[in-house]
Amino acid sequence: MDTRDLHLTQLDQALAPWRELAGPPPVEGWLRDVRMALGISTRQAAQRAGVSQSTWVDAEQREAAGTISLGQLRRLGAALDCRLVHALVPDMPLRDKVEARAQKLAEAEVHAVAHSMALEQQRADDAYTRLQVEQRKQELLRGRRSRLWE
Numbered sequence: 592m593d594t595r596d597l598h599l600t601q602l603d604q605a606l607a608p609w610r611e612l613a614g615p616p617p618v619e620g621w622l623r624d625v626r627m628a629l630g631i632s633t634r635q636a637a638q639r640a641g642v643s644q645s646t647w648v649d650a651e652q653r654e655a656a657g658t659i660s661l662g663q664l665r666r667l668g669a670a671l672d673c674r675l676v677h678a679l680v681p682d683m684p685l686r687d688k689v690e691a692r693a694q695k696l697a698e699a700e701v702h703a704v705a706h707s708m709a710l711e712q713q714r715a716d717d718a719y720t721r722l723q724v725e726q727r728k729q730e731l732l733r734g735r736r737s738r739l740w741e
Contacts, residue, residue: 595736599685599686599689600686602685603684603685603686606678606680606681606684606685607684609678609680610680610681610684618655619651619655620651620654620655621654621664621668621673622636622650622651622654622664622667622668622671623651623654623655625668625671625673626651626671629671631671633647633648633651636667636670636671639670639671640666640667640669640670641670642667647667650663650664650667661675661677689732689736689739690728690732692739692740693728693731693732693739694724694728696727696728696731696739697724697725697727697728697730697731698724700727701720701723701724701727702720702724704723
């Protein structure tokens, strides 16, 4: 296994639990939901965070709108005895995404050639075409990954 395959495997393993947890955040944001669940007022939360009440309320609104900075969310979360954990969670395992992209490119390349051959009455059978697609896919996966995304 080469280093990029190892990295892909390790990252997929690290992200697997997140994929199961990933869901939409609370509509009004985590700061507000946690604060409300704890029974802490905005004044009390602001005092704990060392900010004004209007700053706290504004931060809750910006979190709900998706415009709060991670730094501020981390600091205000700490005032609620919470820590910020964030991750980019792909919709599918990264390995599957890379392989699907290679498959798509291989099919496009092979089918373009197969179409030209069919026009010349030299069409290959479906089994041979599938074999060609698989071989091209493997070539693409062995090559530079960045070429998959051009």
